[in-house]
Amino acid sequence: MNRILKIQNAIPLHYIRNNAFILLNNCSKLNWNSGFHYSQFQTLKYYSTDQTRKESEYDIVIVGGGIIGTASARELLLRNSSLKIAIVEKENKLAAHQSGHNSGVLHAGIYYKPGSLKAKLCVEGIGLSYKYCDEEGIPYKKCGKLIVATDKSEIPRLLDLHERALKNNVPGIKLIDGHQIKEHEPYCKGVKALWSPQTGIVDFELVTKHYGKNVVDRGGKIHLNFEVTGFESVAESQIGSKRGNEYSIRVKGKGDQSVRCGYVLTCGGLQSDRLAELSGCSGDPHIVPFRGEYLLLKPEKTYLVQGNIYPVPDPRFPFLGVHFTPRINGDIWLGPNAVLALKREGYKWSDIDLKDFMTALRYRGFQRLAMKYVSVGFKEVTCSAFPYFQVRALQRYIPEITTADIVRGPSGVRAQAMRSDGSLEEDFVFQREKDCQTGSRILHCRNAPSPGATSSLAIAKMIADKLHEEFDI
Ligand SMILES: Cc1cc2nc3c(=O)[nH]c(=O)nc-3n(C[C@H](O)[C@H](O)[C@H](O)COP(=O)(O)OP(=O)(O)OC[C@H]3O[C@@H](n4cnc5c(N)ncnc54)[C@H](O)[C@@H]3O)c2cc1C
Numbered sequence: 001m002n003r004i005l006k007i008q009n010a011i012p013l014h015y016i017r018n019n020a021f022i023l024l025n026n027c028s029k030l031n032w033n034s035g036f037h038y039s040q041f042q043t044l045k046y047y048s049t050d051q052t053r054k055e056s057e058y059d060i061v062i063v064g065g066g067i068i069g070t071a072s073a074r075e076l077l078l079r080n081s082s083l084k085i086a087i088v089e090k091e092n093k094l095a096a097h098q099s100g101h102n103s104g105v106l107h108a109g110i111y112y113k114p115g116s117l118k119a120k121l122c123v124e125g126i127g128l129s130y131k132y133c134d135e136e137g138i139p140y141k142k143c144g145k146l147i148v149a150t151d152k153s154e155i156p157r158l159l160d161l162h163e164r165a166l167k168n169n170v171p172g173i174k175l176i177d178g179h180q181i182k183e184h185e186p187y188c189k190g191v192k193a194l195w196s197p198q199t200g201i202v203d204f205e206l207v208t209k210h211y212g213k214n215v216v217d218r219g220g221k222i223h224l225n226f227e228v229t230g231f232e233s234v235a236e237s238q239i240g241s242k243r244g245n246e247y248s249i250r251v252k253g254k255g256d257q258s259v260r261c262g263y264v265l266t267c268g269g270l271q272s273d274r275l276a277e278l279s280g281c282s283g284d285p286h287i288v289p290f291r292g293e294y295l296l297l298k299p300e301k302t303y304l305v306q307g308n309i310y311p312v313p314d315p316r317f318p319f320l321g322v323h324f325t326p327r328i329n330g331d332i333w334l335g336p337n338a339v340l341a342l343k344r345e346g347y348k349w350s351d352i353d354l355k356d357f358m359t360a361l362r363y364r365g366f367q368r369l370a371m372k373y374v375s376v377g378f379k380e381v382t383c384s385a386f387p388y389f390q391v392r393a394l395q396r397y398i399p400e401i402t403t404a405d406i407v408r409g410p411s412g413v414r415a416q417a418m419r420s421d422g423s424l425e426e427d428f429v430f431q432r433e434k435d436c437q438t439g440s441r442i443l444h445c446r447n448a449p450s451p452g453a454t455s456s457l458a459i460a461k462m463i464a465d466k467l468h469e470e471f472d473i
Helices: 013-019 066-077 117-136 154-168 179-182 204-217 268-276 297-305 354-362 364-372 374-385 387-395 456-472
Strands: 004-005 018-021 045-048 056-063 083-088 146-149 175-178 192-196 200-202 221-223 228-232 251-254 259-268 286-297 308-311 325-327 332-335 406-418 427-431 443-448
Touching: 045 354, 056 066, 056 251, 066 083, 066 456, 083 204, 083 259, 117 200, 117 204, 117 456, 146 286, 146 456, 154 175, 154 268, 175 179, 175 251, 179 192, 192 325, 204 221, 221 308, 221 406, 228 268, 259 268, 259 297, 259 456, 268 286, 268 406, 286 354, 286 387, 297 332, 308 364, 332 406, 354 364, 364 374, 364 406, 374 387, 387 406, 406 443, 443 456
Parallel strands: 056 083, 056 259, 083 221, 146 308, 259 443
Antiparallel strands: 004 045, 018 045, 018 221, 146 192, 175 192, 228 251, 251 259, 286 332, 286 406, 308 325, 325 332, 427 443
16 A cells, blocks of 8 residues: 655655656535636645566556546546546646646637537537536636627628538627627627627636646546656556456656556647657647747726626637636636747747757748748737737737837647648547557557647547447456
8 A cells, every 4th residue: 555645844755756656636616706826726645656676557558637637537537437547647747738828718618629629629518618617616707708790701701600600609709890709808899799698707727737637536637747758558567467468568758767558649739749658659640839929918907807708719820819818717818829839848039959849840841831921920920029910900900009018928838730741630639549559458549739628528429438438347
């Protein structure tokens, strides 16, 4: 049985890094005004692993402690409480990357191609998310969203979006005229808009931590600081194992870490192509990281924005365009833009990883995309360097905003999946490659971009169905 250690200064950090897996402790029920602090989710206990070299064994290991990995682990345990499940995460906390660096919008399902996984899972996911937040006491706000046409040339695209939203069964969606925009957003101007009352905001990092707590409460394990470096098939069972060769995959981590399991699910976000390659599967679709930088509206100007205000998106691009997003703490974020990140998990221009950068530049798909959109790329970089240009784009919606009203804010990095012909992978992609030995026991989540966080509970259900179908678990 594992020994419980209280966090003490006396425990050397390397001991915790190498031997501990984190268990998230009880958190109190929350409501909108509860003044909740993340510190309530900080680790209170560490459980040391055995001091022998025997590896821990699990029915399934999930690589990646983002919102998709934790939601999937939770769903699997809800369906079968006797499953032995572990999440392995390379960072020292959950939601360290995309799940903790996003706009925090609960999307209603307006944009996505009818019949696509995104359309289906987003509409299902937002309903499940509201219900889950109510049950767990996670604060959210159903503040609605306007997609605003600022001139007549955008109206045909707005009407197309309305059609899509109706086909996707988005609740409450309606077209409104210029003067009705003011009823929702008194400072916003436009000639026509789509109003979505179902859209909301939430803190997805907090949601991920709740999923993690649910996993631990149901007996799952979370190994932090465990960076997966390889998968191998193991022919022989461990000495003393009664389960024969049931746990025939070794998941290797940095240092001398390893765990064994029967099956693997990878939910590696920005590293999803590399994790697939590590298991002998194809590196296609390839991930190219695009950083999205936000500006912050100064507190004295937050009255200018009530809910989410979005532009009519240009269907040629995968991103929704710079928008106004209220945050659950009362801040207003403006953005994000989209610039090539010089490091997969690099949140500033000064974060550079030559391997990541050169991999992106050398990838034929990226070269083709870059050639096609040279001027758009140049515009995005200019907006990043000179926020004045981004403010000008925002003034089309709220003319009162000036450069004096904004400061630079946080950023996130999107995992943009693309094919070698330069086409962007638009839908969610989950893949098992049956013809590689280790990889045949692995399901890879290859693409889970926005609205992945909104859809997380619905994605988790789909993944659990797929794991049952493919591996009978
Ligand atoms: C700027 C931005 C804005 C967005 N806005 C929204 C929004 O408003 N609404 C919405 O619904 N969605 C939004 N999204 C999308 C949403 O954030 C993602 O769909 C979601 O977070 C994906 O979750 P994930 O678990 O797949 O990935 P991640 O959160 O990136 O998690 C992957 C995890 O895998 C770990 N990992 C990777 N490699 C290894 C390894 N070798 N070993 C161990 N662990 C590993 C990483 O450390 C990471 O924690 C946005 C995304 C971005 C970037």
